[in-house]
Amino acid sequence: MSDKKELNNNTIFPKGEALPEMFSKYFIGQAYLNMLTTTGVPIGNVTFEPTCRNNWHIHHKGG
Numbered sequence: 001m002s003d004k005k006e007l008n009n010n011t012i013f014p015k016g017e018a019l020p021e022m023f024s025k026y027f028i029g030q031a032y033l034n035m036l037t038t039t040g041v042p043i044g045n046v047t048f049e050p051t052c053r054n055n056w057h058i059h060h061k062g063g
Helices: 003-009
Strands: 031-037 043-048
Antiparallel strands (some): 031 043
């Protein structure tokens, strides 16, 4: 089995579900959300398809 195929089948964080339409204003292309926990502080892993662009926020002063 190729290393790439093995990596795809044994990822630490699975891709998750496609982001709902309400998030389309933040992304150009498709992104997927896998919530790791919703207890306490919610933590999610977002996976981006190739060429997907994230317009979520901008750091105007760097950083």
